[in-house]
Structure formats: structure tokens, C-alpha cells
Amino acid sequence: MKRLEGRIARILYSEEEIGRRVEELAARIGADYADRGFAKDPKGRPILLVGILRGALVFMSDLARRFRMPVEYDLISISSYANGTAPGAVRLVKDLERPIAGRDVLIVEDIIDTGLTIEYLKRSFAARNAASVRVCSLVDKTARREKPVSIDYVGFTLEEDAFVVGYGMDYAEMYRNLPFIGVLKPEFIG
Ligand code: PRP
Numbered sequence: 001m002k003r004l005e006g007r008i009a010r011i012l013y014s015e016e017e018i019g020r021r022v023e024e025l026a027a028r029i030g031a032d033y034a035d036r037g038f039a040k041d042p043k044g045r046p047i048l049l050v051g052i053l054r055g056a057l058v059f060m061s062d063l064a065r066r067f068r069m070p071v072e073y074d075l076i077s078i079s080s081y082a083n084g085t086a087p088g089a090v091r092l093v094k095d096l097e098r099p100i101a102g103r104d105v106l107i108v109e110d111i112i113d114t115g116l117t118i119e120y121l122k123r124s125f126a127a128r129n130a131a132s133v134r135v136c137s138l139v140d141k142t143a144r145r146e147k148p149v150s151i152d153y154v155g156f157t158l159e160e161d162a163f164v165v166g167y168g169m170d171y172a173e174m175y176r177n178l179p180f181i182g183v184l185k186p187e188f189i190g
Contacts, residue, residue: 004175008166008182013156015179018138018167021155022059025136026066029106029153034069039104040131046070047104050125052117053077053094055110058168058176059138063108074098078117090120101129109137110168115147122149139164139181156181163189 013021033039033047046069051060053075064073077094105125112118118135125133136153143161158164165171166178171189 004178007185007188009185011180011182013181022062023066025153026063030067030069038132041102041104046072047106049073049106049108051075051108055168056108059110060108090116102131104132105130107135111139111141112137113141113144115145115149118149119147
């Protein structure tokens, strides 16, 4: 098979840029939770990173390893309804392994686009009585936002409506393993 890189029109965020940003995010998050009292768990347990399958896997893996504080992690999978009967609705495909009542949850996303996924998750986690729920997304893509969501930690803000792949993000399940984030050449879309 041809090299995946050949299908990329341009690189938006290089491997080095992503590495630096992940390091910065981890430092800021670590300082916030340590010094500014965002951690509200009455039992003082480590923060719980919740990665959203499958796109967030690569980012969460790198982010988690940058923390010097103790963290735990879990994974959840949700999917958008695509049949048009419930526009904007999302459904739970795989739930968390354990209850999150009383926990300090940090949702980890690769990209926030319409905002529907994160809005659903924030509501769901609040209903489960998490002590605190914050959001970290590597990319905040603003062009197609439908739900106004507040994102506590953003790696990169993307204003153009580009279809991006790599570093966990796919097109038809490919390109997730690229170490950078880029825009696909149009001939490889559709
Ligand atoms: C992507 C991404 C987010 C979601 C964001 O996942 O990982 O979870 O879309 O989009 P939204 O803000 O419009 O809800 P996707 O459904 O493509 O699945 P994947 O993570 O398995 O690639």
C-alpha cells in the first residue's frame, strides 16, 4: 500500500508542535488541579481521565504519560444517530467501567466539532454526580459548532472547516496512526 503521507494535502499541526502542546496542556492541567482547587472529590481520589473512543486514544495516551500527578483513566464510546430520525442525538455504545459519583472527571477529546458529543457527555456525567467535570480537547474546530460548549483546555483552535485526519482522527477508519494532523487531498475523500 502507498504511504499514507502521500494522501495529505498539508500538515496543520506537526508531530513536534503536537508534542509541545501536549506537554504544555499537561503542565497547565496539573497545576490547576494541584493549586487552584478544581479537584472536589471528597475522598481525594486521583482525577479520572475519560477518553472518548476511538479518536481520543492517541491523545489520551500521550497526555496521560505527561502528568506527574496520579491519574486514573477509563474509556467510553458514543455514536451519532445517522438515520435522520433523531437529528443531533447521540447514543451510548460502550459505557464507563465504574461509577463516577464523587470523582473529578477530565473528559479527553481529540476534536470537538458540532459540540453534540461533549454536550451529551457533560450532561450525562453531571447526572451521575461527578464531583467536577472538565473538558480537554486537542483540537477545537469552531466552524460547525451547534451547541455552545465550554472547553477548559484546548490544544489548537481550528477556524477553517477543514476535514482533518491523523493523531487519532480518521477518514473511513484510516489515518489514525499518522503522527501529525493534516488535511486530506480531495481525491481521497468520498
Ligand atoms: C469524533 C471525535 C469526537 C466527535 C466530535 O468522533 O472523536 O468524539 O467526533 O464531534 P461533535 O462535536 O460533532 O460531536 P467520531 O464520531 O468521528 O468517532 P471516532 O472517535 O471513533 O473517530
